[in-house]
Amino acid sequence: MTVSIKAQSVGLRYRILRPLTLRPKDKRLLKTGGTISGSGRRQHVQALEDVSFELSAGDRLGLVGANGAGKTTLLKMLYGIMEPTSGSLSISGRVDALFNINLGFRPEATGRRNIELRGLINGWTRQQIEEAMPEIIEFSELGDFIDMPFKSYSQGMAARLAFSVATTLTPEILLMDEWIGAGDAAFQKKAGERMNALTGQAGIVVLASHNDKLIRRVCNKVLVLEKGRVKKFAPLEKKRA
Amino acid sequence: MRMTLQEVFKGALAEIASGFRRYPVWVALARESIGDQHRRTTLGPLWLVLNYFLFAGAFVVVFGHRNEIENFPAYVATGLYVWLLMSETINMAVPLFRREANYIKGTTLPLFVYVMRLAMQTVIRGAYSGAGWIVLMLFLVQPSLEQWLMAFAGLAVIVLALPAVITIFALLGAFFPDFEFITGNLVRVGMFLTPIFWIHGNDGGLRQMLYEYNPFTHFLAIVRQPIISGELPVMELVLCLGISAFAWVLAFFLLGALRKKVVFVV
Ligand SMILES: Nc1ncnc2c1ncn2[C@@H]1O[C@H](COP(=O)(O)OP(=O)(O)OP(=O)(O)O)[C@@H](O)[C@H]1O
């Protein structure tokens, strides 16, 4: 089975499920972003609409678009955190994802313990975790900090750890949301190489970012979202030197 | 989008099955949570035992004199043990999904994993304070092996009901934020409305109603009666099993219907 992603006219509509509460209504509402409809307790945001694209082994897709265009939503849907409310989505391959760095890490636990927990969550066996541990620690270059609580890490250190965990047991599909910028130049270079290696092994990378340079360096295709709709889906021609 | 009953049923089944299959995750997370609570303390989880002793001691001293309840200290200590176990679970269940929002929005773990994590955590905490309870009972009544077995059967019934109760309260808490304050107050008042340190005199009236229509009464009784009177409370056991079965059915359908919506409200 080859690795692939196929989205056919996928849509996602957030229902603003306002928690039932006795508090007076909050009148402030979202200004940028998707399309809001409905009123009272039944409001919707159409975050994605009629999104179609196909990716196959070796593709590195850059997701771009203004704030609220639907990038994160699309990634979360690809990961399986949310189901599309319309259209169909088929994904084959083992998926791992890096969202907001703090999502999925426990602040009180040490880096090492967080690696174990992430491993268990991803469904690795104890043995796989033990085997991967030294490599993860080495790649992250965290040194003695690996035995310090996660909350004592800087943004970049956290990003290093998150990236190392997510990529060491090479996932077939790797989803990333605008975060890699937190790593310093040296780490970004290393991470870029690893992403290339990953797609070289017939994997897929989807990277959402506002950083044009990063997208150009890493990706070979680009999907431009505008208010939840696909504005452009095209190969990215390499910049000549 | 309306869900058919079949979808609800299938969803709940998948959720619970994969939740159980991921047991290494909830065992690890439960240990982590207990660790989080006690990381900075010197006595660690021994605080749980100490806390229980303190509570039980205070109740016995305050309500103990001129009390006609047979073996009052053991009556209070056992009732309190079961009550604390259940009420703390409910208090922690209500904000469960909101507290785990980080994981719920960032991973694809089934919700039932978080439910089992809390159930496991309750069992671990219960084992610590349970050690204190056992010591007290050895002092106060020296129960026979038979009495111990019956009491532990009662505890087992409670443990079986835990995941269902946690599921229900956690879902309610996720969709209705006010629920946290409602249960918070009810649990505080419940401590006095539940026969932990009192008994009704078969005289009818409000007190007897509170006694009989309060489900906690019966969960207390299935552990306490064997210790105090050495009898197996058959009626109460049947009632508790019935309540648990009902809770499981309710939890099952709520989970099936709401599991994909929780990520949008936490
Ligand atoms: N939990 C939510 N409930 C309701 N609406 C949401 C929710 N999350 C996102 N949205 C809406 O969905 C739309 C798309 O949001 P999304 O987070 O996918 O944008 P994005 O492209 O990642 O933006 P950014 O560049 O700021 O990260 C926005 O209009 C946003 O308001």
Ligand SMILES: [Mg+2]
């Ligand atoms: Mg985003």
